[in-house]
Each structure stands twice: as structure tokens, then as C-alpha cells.
Amino acid sequence: MRYLLVVLVFLSSSFAYEFYAKLEPINSYMVKSSVNGKVIYTNDKIEGYKANNSKIIEIDSYVDRIDLQQSNNKLKAINNMMKIEDKNYARLLKVSSKSGFEKDNQKLKVITFETTKADILVKIANLKDSIKNKKLVEKSNYIFNIAVKKGDYVNPGTLLYESKDLSKGKLEIFIPISDVEKVKDKTIYLNDEKTDLKIDKIYNVADSKHISSYKAEIIIKNPKTFSRLVKIEFK
Structure with missing residues (x-):
């Protein structure tokens, strides 16, 4: 009986909570027009690159x-x-x-x-x-998609381009409500490698899709690649 109790305690203490998430930029933006007008310039060469105080779109003024x-x-x-x-x-x-x-x-x-x-x-x-x-300039964000072309006429609400902040990465996971307190102080492993990361934010309201879970975010500084699947373990 004592032996069984020791085994159960050992299993409980060594249990790892495992999740998978795609590493995404810390922020993504949908830049829409707030004015009417004809597009007179689009910086097509910047698409797929990081801006450097670059003019992206200009509307006739x-x-x-x-x-x-x-x-x-x-x-x-x-x-x-x-x-x-x-x-x-x-x-x-x-x-x-x-x-x-x-x-x-x-x-x-x-x-x-x-x-x-x-x-x-x-x-x-x-x-x-x-x-x-009517002159949209990006300081340093990655320009993901330019949705209009020179000669297009846009109205307020028309999507002009998308940009992403690549300075940090974000992993979003959904933790069962009953397990949230259990994982807060555990060590985070990413793809089986130990890290000193902590959960950056927990939304203490059940998610609309994952109704029995809270959404949590883990922030990673200066990631090398994005949109890759990452295994996240709490041990």
C-alpha cells in the first residue's frame, strides 16, 4: 500500500502538461483607408520585407x-x-x-x-x-501584403495592406480552467528544450470556442522564424 502511494506521488509530480501552438508575430495589423481617393503610389518592392521609415501607400491629396x-x-x-x-x-x-x-x-x-x-x-x-x-509610412514593421494597386479608388474601410511586428513572437495556448493554477509555476519547455520563459498573460474568461479553457500567451523575444509549430510543455 505504501509502495503504491509513492508511485502515485511520483507520477503526479513528474506529469507534463503538453500543448502545441504556432509561433506568430506579437502583433499583426490590417491597415485600412480612412479617406476616399485614388491610389497614386504603392511600394510593391517592400512587400515581403521589413520597412525602414518606408512609404507604403499614397492616395491622391x-x-x-x-x-x-x-x-x-x-x-x-x-x-x-x-x-x-x-x-x-x-x-x-x-x-x-x-x-x-x-x-x-x-x-x-x-x-x-x-x-x-x-x-x-x-x-x-x-x-x-x-x-x-493619404500618405502611409511604416517605421519598422514587416509588410505582409499590399492589397491595392496604383490607380485603384479606395473608400474608408478599404484594406490597404497588412503589417506585422516581428520584434517578438507569441504562442497562444488554451489551458483547461482546472489546470491553470497547476501550470503557473512550472518550467516551460519548447520543443523539449528547457527555457526560463513564463506565461505572460492569462485571460480569466472562458474562450468562446474552448469554453472550458482560458487563453494564455507566452512571449518570445527576437524569434528567428515564425509560423512554425511549437511543442510547449509545463514540467
Whole structure:
């Protein structure tokens, strides 16, 4: 009886929890257009390589740039007109012979110009944002797929390209809820090799597909290859 108990304890302590997962980039991005316009440039040569402050896609912004220039000119004119109307209003206030009606009309002119200026400032901000969003530059991500070609017309929501952050890798596994506490402090082996890795994150809500499991993530720094199947053991 004692012998059987020792054997059971030994088996329990040496039991390994084994999983398999595909090593994926830490983050993947679906870059979609936020504007309307015609594609005037696609950097097809960067596809399949890491970007280095590289322009990936450019959408025609010619009309926006002209509109921005004219809006800035209009803003300067409005500012000058406001200065004149403000001076006129200040003079009217000092003239006792002027009626309250005349003074109120002059004040309304000043308010109208202030409202017009506010509208122009909003338009300028929108134009700047639109121009910025029509030239897409990637700092260092891997460009996985360019989904549009020069000459295509895109709308907000159109997929432009996909990119991936290859600085780290991520293994996602689904651990039975009853075993989560048991594996937290165990040593992680990848493809039978001992590591000093730990579980980076456990989502303490049952997965929608694996309804009796919690999703867990293991992060690997600077992996050499991606999309390979990895055996994960907790011993």
C-alpha cells in the first residue's frame, strides 16, 4: 500500500502538461483607408520585407492641398477683417449719439466673423488630417501584403495592406480552467528544450470556442522564424 502511494506521488509530480501552438508575430495589423481617393503610389518592392521609415501607400491629396492653401488664405483675410470690425465696435461704444441698435449690429458682425473663423479652423484641421492619412509610412514593421494597386479608388474601410511586428513572437495556448493554477509555476519547455520563459498573460474568461479553457500567451523575444509549430510543455 505504501509502495503504491509513492508511485502515485511520483507520477503526479513528474506529469507534463503538453500543448502545441504556432509561433506568430506579437502583433499583426490590417491597415485600412480612412479617406476616399485614388491610389497614386504603392511600394510593391517592400512587400515581403521589413520597412525602414518606408512609404507604403499614397492616395491622391492634390485637391486637399489646394483647399488647405486657400483655407489658410481665407483665415488670414478673416483675421484682418476681425481686427477692423473689433476697432469699429470699440469706436461705436464711445459714441453716445449711436443707438443701441447700431451698436448691437456691429457686435453681431464681430460674432459672425468669429463663427466663420471657427469653421475655417475646423476645416483646416480636417484637411491636414486627411492629407496625413493619404500618405502611409511604416517605421519598422514587416509588410505582409499590399492589397491595392496604383490607380485603384479606395473608400474608408478599404484594406490597404497588412503589417506585422516581428520584434517578438507569441504562442497562444488554451489551458483547461482546472489546470491553470497547476501550470503557473512550472518550467516551460519548447520543443523539449528547457527555457526560463513564463506565461505572460492569462485571460480569466472562458474562450468562446474552448469554453472550458482560458487563453494564455507566452512571449518570445527576437524569434528567428515564425509560423512554425511549437511543442510547449509545463514540467
